[in-house]
Amino acid sequence: MYLHGTMTINEAGHLEIGGVDTVDLAKKYDTPLFVYDTALIKERARAFKQAFEAEGVSYQVAYASKAFSCIAMYQLAASLDLSIDVVSGGELYTALKAGVEPGKIHFHGNNKSHGELEMAIKAGIGCIVADNFYELELLEELAANMEQTVSVLLRLTPGVEAHTHEFIATGQEDSKFGFDIASGQADKAAQIAERSKFIDLLGVHSHIGSQIFETEGFVLAIEKVFNQLQAWQEEFDFVPRVLNFGGGFGIRYVEGDKPLEPETYIREIVKETKKHADRLGLAIPEIWIEPGRSLVGDAATTLYTIGSTKDIPNVRRYLSVDGGMSDNLRPALYDAKYEGLLANRAHDKAEETFSVAGKCCESGDMLVWDMPLPEVQHGDVLAMFCTGAYGYSMANNYNRIPRPAVVFAEDGADQLVIQRESYEDLTKLDLAYQANVKETSDV
């Protein structure tokens, strides 16, 4: 079994993460429980940063916080000198509350509201990644009213879409995000931004996909971005100060996933950027990237307690856990695959195959279809690996299941960073039904 980060199996045959026995964690905090290996997060952040430093270019590594957002995570990211990407007022609020320096926050999204943009400009965040014409209009109006200049990147749709092993190049990308290059939308957006007194156009952004295992998609996107920059250079002497090539760096979820080292992605991105900048006679702009999954994805493990089992002879053996699509939507949403083991009997041979079911009232609430495991017993602790990205952040209250707790584990110590939701929390926003609402509202 492939063990991630600091995982080990101790003398008792228990899975340890960050030097902490996960069976003890399950007892102490109950299950389902997310356990983050923070040493692994730190190692990844360092690897990305050192790769840029080795290339001798100016850079920012921004944590795409939609992957996992909470106060402690923002504080950890800030302590690692990462910038922060947010995609909503809620993420922005949490980052600010965590004490993240506003200048290091970048705001993404295809439908930022008037209120969200106002909040961002008031806070003085580092940059807004403008996605569409409506947003440019709103920004212009807000900035003028507030008599403030806003730093902006234009999100370009380069017509390159990368997924794991393949990438698809399309003439005009069909995407809800960004200004399309091929149809001239990007050109028009740049003209609007350049004309504006209140918009300071720093440069451009592109993000080509997620869980990418190759560098070809980035190479192709960089070429398309520079072709656009060349046109702007000719049209209005535009000099980009920032080029943001997004995130999407892959991780190993299951056997067969072969991500590249952070250095490999960065070396290639820097090399291509230098090549094209030289071609246009431009100074090398600051290069930004936005890893989400590759910073936190394989750093977390979800611990579940096994409850009921169901054997259908010659068909399938099911085991059910005390969570499911309420704490991990990815299998239902993307058919995502996971590996794991029994945390309390990690040395036991996996001789059986079980399908891991969640407890939600949906047949589609299956976490793993075929997981090799030893013969399981009620009360065993199932550890499911690589749940750190888009796990807790997509957690929900379907079936009124409270959201799990989250702990950080490192150097033999654990700390609770998100409390388990209580039944009381679940009804906190509910108001009582009023049978005679007309009468009461009339008085």
Ligand SMILES: *Cc1c(COP(=O)(O)O)cnc(C)c1O
């Ligand atoms: C989601 C997203 C990221 C992060 O993607 P990962 O696959 O988690 O690295 C980065 N940039 C943008 C614009 C995104 O939408």
